[in-house]
Amino acid sequence: MIRRLTIATSKKAELQEITSQVRQVVGESGINEGVCHIFVPHTTAGVTINEHADPDVARDIMARLEVLAPAGGAYLHVEGNAPGHVKSSVVGCSLALMVEKGQLTLGTWQGIFFAEFDGPRQRSLLVKVVAG
Amino acid sequence: MIRRLTIATSKKAELQEITSQVRQVVGESGINEGVCHIFVPHTTAGVTINEHADPDVARDIMARLEVLAPAGGAYLHVEGNAPGHVKSSVVGCSLALMVEKGQLTLGTWQGIFFAEFDGPRQRSLLVKVVAG
Amino acid sequence: MIRRLTIATSKKAELQEITSQVRQVVGESGINEGVCHIFVPHTTAGVTINEHADPDVARDIMARLEVLAPAGGAYLHVEGNAPGHVKSSVVGCSLALMVEKGQLTLGTWQGIFFAEFDGPRQRSLLVKVVAG
Numbered sequence: 001m002i003r004r005l006t007i008a009t010s011k012k013a014e015l016q017e018i019t020s021q022v023r024q025v026v027g028e029s030g031i032n033e034g035v036c037h038i039f040v041p042h043t044t045a046g047v048t049i050n051e052h053a054d055p056d057v058a059r060d061i062m063a064r065l066e067v068l069a070p071a072g073g074a075y076l077h078v079e080g081n082a083p084g085h086v087k088s089s090v091v092g093c094s095l096a097l098m099v100e101k102g103q104l105t106l107g108t109w110q111g112i113f114f115a116e117f118d119g120p121r122q123r124s125l126l127v128k129v130v131a132g
Numbered sequence: 133m134i135r136r137l138t139i140a141t142s143k144k145a146e147l148q149e150i151t152s153q154v155r156q157v158v159g160e161s162g163i164n165e166g167v168c169h170i171f172v173p174h175t176t177a178g179v180t181i182n183e184h185a186d187p188d189v190a191r192d193i194m195a196r197l198e199v200l201a202p203a204g205g206a207y208l209h210v211e212g213n214a215p216g217h218v219k220s221s222v223v224g225c226s227l228a229l230m231v232e233k234g235q236l237t238l239g240t241w242q243g244i245f246f247a248e249f250d251g252p253r254q255r256s257l258l259v260k261v262v263a264g
Numbered sequence: 265m266i267r268r269l270t271i272a273t274s275k276k277a278e279l280q281e282i283t284s285q286v287r288q289v290v291g292e293s294g295i296n297e298g299v300c301h302i303f304v305p306h307t308t309a310g311v312t313i314n315e316h317a318d319p320d321v322a323r324d325i326m327a328r329l330e331v332l333a334p335a336g337g338a339y340l341h342v343e344g345n346a347p348g349h350v351k352s353s354v355v356g357c358s359l360a361l362m363v364e365k366g367q368l369t370l371g372t373w374q375g376i377f378f379a380e381f382d383g384p385r386q387r388s389l390l391v392k393v394v395a396g
Contacts, residue, residue, distance in 0.1 A: 001165070002232050033265070035301060035394065037167060039230050041239030043183040048353045051307040056340035057349045063340075064333045064350045069196045076188035076195075085189045086196045089180045089223060091353060093242075096228050096360050098303050098392050100266050105390055107305030110357075126237055128230050130167065130264035132394035133297070134364050169299060171362050173371030175315040201328045208320035208327075217321045218328045221312045221355060225374075228360050258369055260362050262299065262396035 001029075003127045009119035013066070013084075015048070015058035019111045022127055026099055029129035036097040036104060039126040044084030044118035046091035047125070052111025065090065065117075084117030091115050099129060133161075135259045141251035145198070145216075147180070147190035151243045154259055158231055161261035168229040168236060171258040176216030176250035178223035179257070184243025197222065197249075216249030223247050231261060265293075267391045273383035277330070277348075279312070279322035283375045286391055290363055293393035300361040300368060303390040308348030308382035310355035311389070316375025329354065329381075348381035355379050363393060 003025045009016055026036055040047050051057040065087045075082035095112070098105045106112075114125060135157045141148055158168055172179050183189040197219045207214035227244070230237040238244075246257060267289045273280055290300055304311050315321040329351045339346030359376070362369045370376075378389060 002230055002237065035392070037228055037230060039228075039237065041237060041242060043181070043189070043239070043241045049307070049357050050349055050353050054341055054343075056342075057307070057346065060339045060341050060346045061350050061353050064337075068200060068332060073196075075192045077186055077192050078188075079186075082189065082192045085182055086193050089182050089193050092224060092356060093181050094228050096301055096303075096358050098266055098301060098390055105266065105303065105305060107307070107388075109307045110305060124239075126230055128167070132264065132396065134362055134369065169360055169362060171360075171369065173369060173374060175313070175321070175371070175373045200332060205328075207324045209318055209324050210320075211318075214321065214324045217314055218325050221314050221325050224356060225313050226360050256371075258362055260299070264396065 005125040007114050007123040007125055009116035009121055009123060012119055013062050014116050015113040017052055017111045018114050022112050023104060025127040026104055026129055031099055031129045031131045032102045034099045034129055034131040036099050037128045038095040040093040041124055044081050044088055045123055046088045046093050046115040047095050048091050048113050048115055049110050051109045053109055081118040087117045137257040139246050139255040139257055141248035141253055141255060144251055145194050146248050147245040149184055149243045150246050154244050155236060157259040158236055158261055163231055163261050163263045164234045166231045166261055166263040168231050169260045170227040172225040173256055176213050176220055177255055178220045178225050178247035179227050180223050180245050180247055181242050183241045185241055213250040219249045269389040271378045271387040271389055273380035273385055273387060276383055277326055278380050279377040281316055281375045282378050286376050287368060289391045290368055290393055295363055295393050295395045296366045298363045298393055298395040300363050301392045302359040304357040305388055308345050308352055309387055310352045310357050310379040311359050312355050312377050312379055313374050315373045317373055345382040351381045
């Protein structure tokens with residue numbers, strides 16, 4: 001079964017932490033041992049894992065991605081969101097996490113982040129927990 | 133069961149859309165609910181998801197990756213394909229998609245692309261659909 | 265079942281090959297057909313697949329990531345490891361490999377590498393092989 005979550009982003013580009021929402025889906029699945037898949041069905045967004053303790057980490061990541069694909073750069077795609085497409089392919093739109101004793105095996109400092117690269121928008125996120 | 137697809141690339145570097153080939157494997161698997169894994173067994177290629185409507189998006193992605201690892205840059209690896217190796221690790225060689233009601237849960241604008249970074253060549257792509 | 269491996273890295277930043285350790289976990293699982301998941305529970309490390317034959321390939325990858333997120337760059341996060349966090353999100357911390365006839369379906373030139381971006385340290389790596 002796939003659970004669809006709605007994410008409301010508030011900036012042009014941001015990393016929004018979604019760890020608690022994903023943990024809730026894992027808990028409600030009742031699955032003790034398995035894999036938790038996350039999928040972003042958008043082309044100017046992504047999903048990544050990084051430090052959740054200091055929000056400056058997320059800002060630094062977004063700043064370096066901005067250097068890689070700057071807003072003012074030269075692009076062929078004319079909708080103005082070409083940098084968001086580039087960042088989406090660099091960060092990626094799918095993740096596979098592990099579930100053990102009913103919990104995600106995240107490290108102490110790890111949080112899961114929805115990566116918005118062309119917001120603010122209402123976005124979808126798909127979570128699927130599979131036993132195994 | 134793993135299905136091996138053959139991809140013939142036609143340029144040094146390109147994103148070639150493979151959505152229909154992957155959809156066909158999903159359909160032939162007969163699996164209604166599950167996960168579709170994609171794996172690229174090469175070190176100068178990758179697989180990514182991005183917009184399929186405007187081919188300029190793919191060109192913009194490749195152009196920014198070229199800035200990250202330029203053909204004329206300084207590399208230790210002397211075969212001339214060092215930039216392709218770098219791009220492969222940035223884009224990644226594996227993806228996990230979701231299958232629901234016998235269909236991939238791709239977003240409206242999402243297509244799956246084989247990323248060629250050292251072509252043209254004949255390449256392999258592995259697709260495995262697992263129920264769950 | 266999840267297997268936890270310990271990785272001792274020896275440099276500030278390096279790609280350390282872990283293919284044989286992962287192969288061993290696959291062999292010990294006794295699973296013939298399935299998926300091998302790899303997860304790194306750290307925020308300044310990652311996991312990637314690339315060429316194992318020439319160690320210069322790994323060095324070139326690390327060198328280009330250093331250009332993307334240089335040690336001497338300007339960051340908000342003040343612990344000094346901001347570049348490691350950026351590189352972790354670019355390379356990624358999870359991989360899904362395929363298992364066929366009891367073996368990983370790696371290509372001829374592919375090796376699996378633990379990516380250290382803030383070492384040297386003792387690190388963990390989680391490996392989970394699922395039948396299917």
